[in-house]
Amino acid sequence: KGAKADSVSLEPFNRLDLDISSTSVNSVRKALEGFFNPEAVNDGNAMRRLRIERLPKVLILSLKRFAFAQGGARKIHKAITYDEKLALPPAWLAEGAAPLDYWVTAVICHHGDTVHRGHYTAFVRYNADWYMYDDTTVRKVEGKEVAAQHFTVYLLVYQSRADVDMSP
Numbered sequence: 001k002g003a004k005a006d007s008v009s010l011e012p013f014n015r016l017d018l019d020i021s022s023t024s025v026n027s028v029r030k031a032l033e034g035f036f037n038p039e040a041v042n043d044g045n046a047m048r049r050l051r052i053e054r055l056p057k058v059l060i061l062s063l064k065r066f067a068f069a070q071g072g073a074r075k076i077h078k079a080i081t082y083d084e085k086l087a088l089p090p091a092w093l094a095e096g097a098a099p100l101d102y103w104v105t106a107v108i109c110h111h112g113d114t115v116h117r118g119h120y121t122a123f124v125r126y127n128a129d130w131y132m133y134d135d136t137t138v139r140k141v142e143g144k145e146v147a148a149q150h151f152t153v154y155l156l157v158y159q160s161r162a163d164v165d166m167s168p
Contacts, residue, residue, distance in 0.1 A: 014056040020063050020080055028061060028082040028156065036092045053094040059086075059102055061156040066115045073115040079150035082107075084143075086158050102158035109152035123149070 018031035025031050038049045063080055066073045086102040093099060105125045112118020122133040123146045132141045 014058055015060040015062055017062045021067055051094040053097050055100045057160050059158045063154055065154055075113055081150055082156055100160040102160050105159045106157035107146055107149055107153055108155035109149050110154040111152055
C-alpha cells in the first residue's frame, strides 16, 4: 500500500505533436522540453515520463499552431525558432537507446489566420539545395529564407543520416 510502481507502455511513432501555446515556448527545443518534462498524474501519486526507446530515421515535429476553446479555434501567432540540426539529449531516451543526429529536410508552413482559411507552402531540401513548393510553382531558395519561417512553420521533417528505406 502506498508503493509506487513503474508502468511502461511502448508505442511506435515518427511524429511528435508539440504544444507551443505557453508564453515561455519560443523554440522547438523549449517545446520538446515541455513534451518530455515529467508530469504528475493520479492526484500526484504517480509521475508520467516519456522516454524514447528507439528513434525513428525520420522524425516529424508538428507544432500545435491552433488552440481550441469555447467552441472555436484560434491560430497561435508567434515566432518559433528551430535548428537545422537536432539531437535529443540522453535524458529523453530510454536506457540503452541509440542516439541519432537529425537534419531538417522539410519545413511545411501555414499562411493564414484561421484553421479554416490559409495556404500551405513547403520548403524541401534536395542534397544541399532548398526548394520552395507553392501550389504549381517550385523555385530554388537560399537556406536563410527557409530559416526565416519562424511565424509560419507548422511541420518540421528531420531525417537522420542513416539510410531511409522508401520501399512500400
